[in-house]
Amino acid sequence: MGTAGEGSGRGALLSIQDLRVYYYFEAAVTKAVDGVSLNLEKGDVLGIIGESGSGKSTLARAVPRLLSRYAKIVSGRIVFEGEDLTTKDERDMMKIRGKRVSIILQNPSALNPTIRIGEQIAEVLRDVSPKSDPKPLVVEALRMVGIHNAESRASSYPYEFSVGMRQRVMIAMALAAKPALVVADEPTSALDVSTQAQILGLIDRLKAELGFSMLFITHHIGVASQMCNKIAVMYGGKVVEVGPKDDVLSKPRHPYSFGLLRSIPYLTRDMGKLYVIEGKPPDLTDPPPGCRFHPRCRNAIEICMLREPPLDGEDQITMSACFNPIR
Amino acid sequence: MRTSTQRSALRVQVTSMAQLLVSPISYIRYARKSKLALFAVLWMAAIAIMAIFPFVIAPHPPNRTFSGKSNLPPSLEFLLGTDNVGRDILSQVIWGASTSLAIGIGAAMVEVVIGVPLGLFAGYYGGRLDQIFMRIADTILTIPTIVLLIVAVTLLRAQSLVSIVIVMGFVNWVWLAKTLRGEALRVREEEYVTAAKAMGFSDPYIIAKHILSNVVAPLIVIVTFDIAWFILYESTMSFIGLGDPTIPSWGRLLFIGRGFLNTAPWISVIPGIFIFLTVLSFNILGDDLTGFLGARGRRV
Numbered sequence: 001m002g003t004a005g006e007g008s009g010r011g012a013l014l015s016i017q018d019l020r021v022y023y024y025f026e027a028a029v030t031k032a033v034d035g036v037s038l039n040l041e042k043g044d045v046l047g048i049i050g051e052s053g054s055g056k057s058t059l060a061r062a063v064p065r066l067l068s069r070y071a072k073i074v075s076g077r078i079v080f081e082g083e084d085l086t087t088k089d090e091r092d093m094m095k096i097r098g099k100r101v102s103i104i105l106q107n108p109s110a111l112n113p114t115i116r117i118g119e120q121i122a123e124v125l126r127d128v129s130p131k132s133d134p135k136p137l138v139v140e141a142l143r144m145v146g147i148h149n150a151e152s153r154a155s156s157y158p159y160e161f162s163v164g165m166r167q168r169v170m171i172a173m174a175l176a177a178k179p180a181l182v183v184a185d186e187p188t189s190a191l192d193v194s195t196q197a198q199i200l201g202l203i204d205r206l207k208a209e210l211g212f213s214m215l216f217i218t219h220h221i222g223v224a225s226q227m228c229n230k231i232a233v234m235y236g237g238k239v240v241e242v243g244p245k246d247d248v249l250s251k252p253r254h255p256y257s258f259g260l261l262r263s264i265p266y267l268t269r270d271m272g273k274l275y276v277i278e279g280k281p282p283d284l285t286d287p288p289p290g291c292r293f294h295p296r297c298r299n300a301i302e303i304c305m306l307r308e309p310p311l312d313g314e315d316q317i318t319m320s321a322c323f324n325p326i327r
Numbered sequence: 328m329r330t331s332t333q334r335s336a337l338r339v340q341v342t343s344m345a346q347l348l349v350s351p352i353s354y355i356r357y358a359r360k361s362k363l364a365l366f367a368v369l370w371m372a373a374i375a376i377m378a379i380f381p382f383v384i385a386p387h388p389p390n391r392t393f394s395g396k397s398n399l400p401p402s403l404e405f406l407l408g409t410d411n412v413g414r415d416i417l418s419q420v421i422w423g424a425s426t427s428l429a430i431g432i433g434a435a436m437v438e439v440v441i442g443v444p445l446g447l448f449a450g451y452y453g454g455r456l457d458q459i460f461m462r463i464a465d466t467i468l469t470i471p472t473i474v475l476l477i478v479a480v481t482l483l484r485a486q487s488l489v490s491i492v493i494v495m496g497f498v499n500w501v502w503l504a505k506t507l508r509g510e511a512l513r514v515r516e517e518e519y520v521t522a523a524k525a526m527g528f529s530d531p532y533i534i535a536k537h538i539l540s541n542v543v544a545p546l547i548v549i550v551t552f553d554i555a556w557f558i559l560y561e562s563t564m565s566f567i568g569l570g571d572p573t574i575p576s577w578g579r580l581l582f583i584g585r586g587f588l589n590t591a592p593w594i595s596v597i598p599g600i601f602i603f604l605t606v607l608s609f610n611i612l613g614d615d616l617t618g619f620l621g622a623r624g625r626r627v
Contacts, residue, residue, distance in 0.1 A: 066525055069453075098527035110522035114540040123536070124526050173526065 019076035047228030118154025164195035236292035243318030389575035431554035437496020446504035450511025544620035555609035
């Protein structure tokens with residue numbers, strides 16, 4: 001690992017280089033993100049897909065350094081707008097969080113239940129520009145995310161809003177300072193399908209209006225294919241495949257991404273029995289040697305147990321980490 | 328940057344104060360459903376009126392003595408009788424209401440000023456700060472409160488109410504802080520705290536706004552119970568002769584009446600009833616507020 005990105009990451013908005021984030025809890029060390037390198041150009045929407053425990057949420061929260069107290073960035077760099085975020089102190093991070101890098105969280109409980117919606121947006125606006133009166137901007141922000149009667153809704157409490165509306169408010173707060181990068185950590189996973197479609201449409205429209213770039217975390221491949229232009233597949237704390245959306249989704253080379261895509265049921269096709277990836281995700285406190293996927297891999301050969309496959313590709317645009325890829 | 332956050336934290340305090348002024352109205356609407364709670368609210372309203380306007384309501388100044396009229400039982404002239412030096416008990420009880428309330432609220436303010444920030448910071452940050460705080464709190468808790476009060480009042484050589492108020496507040500902040508620390512430990516794991524961090528807010532701002540707003544319910548309940556406790560303790564201090572002898576208070580009347588329980592029981596019994604009903608009302612209110620604020624929490 002580590003071959004990807006370091007040279008090509010010069011002009012990128014966000015360049016994650018060989019990042020390792022471990023959780024230290026009691027005696028166990030969980031290697032949740034273990035040597036991840038990714039680049040995000042301006043205007044990109046980079047989707048990170050993977051199953052639960054693949055490290056995608058840890059990666060998302062590592063960027064604005066919002067990791068839990070048990071997690072530590074062990075090594076690697078997170079270069080954002082030319083600056084390494086891993087070396088910044090809290091005071092400098094405060095100036096970046098919410099202003100240059102925002103995060104949209106999955107859980108609609110990310111709004112304070114005891115404070116009115118309008119005030120929660122206003123406090124973000126006050127933090128951005130302390131001098132101006134936030135009230136008209138609050139109404140504007142609520143309108144921007146498609147909330148009607150914005151003036152009266154601003155004095156509602158979060159429990160008076162539906163889950164979808166709360167997610168709209170969260171998006172309004174995340175975008176209030178017009179950040180360059182938005183990290184969306186499963187922004188629609190807690191929503192029903194029709195609300196999900198509305199929220200995705202909203203994010204798409206706002207992206208066109210405001211021109212931010214995105215790191216889009218999801219376990220939903222359909223959502224990723226709708227929202228993203230680049231996709232990275234994570235497995236066991238590592239990126240196993242990355243590239244333009246169409247390449248990864250239509251010609252997956254890594255057996256894991258191949259299996260992941262084959263295991264989606266389609267209503268329009270008669271598929272017979274659904275494809276299953278045998279076994280269970282690796283224990284990241286004690287990951288298997290060599291390629292982390294080899295115990296479950298149908299293509300595994302001897303070298304897979306011995307050495308870690310590097311993330312590589314002929315054009316350095318579409319890359320996969322496999323000794324015996326699918327052709 | 329920093330000053331702007333501090334300024335907005337201040338604005339938060341002002342807005343939440345405004346909200347607190349509005350919420351009693353909705354509480355009274357809630358309290359109407361329970362006869363007991365309604366009684367408590369009405370009794371406390373009466374005490375509050377006595378405490379604020381004693382000079383209007385009381386028939387006499389509290390320390391005025393009527394010569395030759397000591398230890399009189401209740402009559403038309405002195406509705407609740409007189410004490411051993413001929414002072415009107417009704418007037419003393421009315422003036423004593425302001426003493427009791429001032430003591431209860433004053434000591435509550437002392438404990439809030441010390442206990443709330445210490446509890447919230449310790450719970451939010453955890454780690455070494457929390458450890459130091461907990462050991463200090465545990466040390467204070469090893470000393471019996473009444474002993475601490477007696478020693479402190481004696482050492483300060485001031486049987487003044489101010490020193491009693493400060494000492495009571497200082498002894499009691501530990502309980503408040505411990506409870507709020509636990510609450511802060513719970514709230515800091517909430518997703519909205521992460522979200523607030525993600526917006527780039529500082530830790531002190533998050534504590535003042537997002538943690539505090541979610542521990543207001545237990546805070547109000549604890550302080551309500553504590554006011555009752557403070558009123559009771561002031562009476563205790565006066566009863567054992569450590570009160571301020573120049574200021575009319577319910578405890579002072581208890582202290583005086585102690586020697587006349589056989590001949591003039593009303594001197595002690597009447598302030599006793601006032602103490603009983605007031606402490607009871609605060610406790611009923613505390614219980615009822617738990618339900619009221621809890622119900623508000625559940626709607627979330």
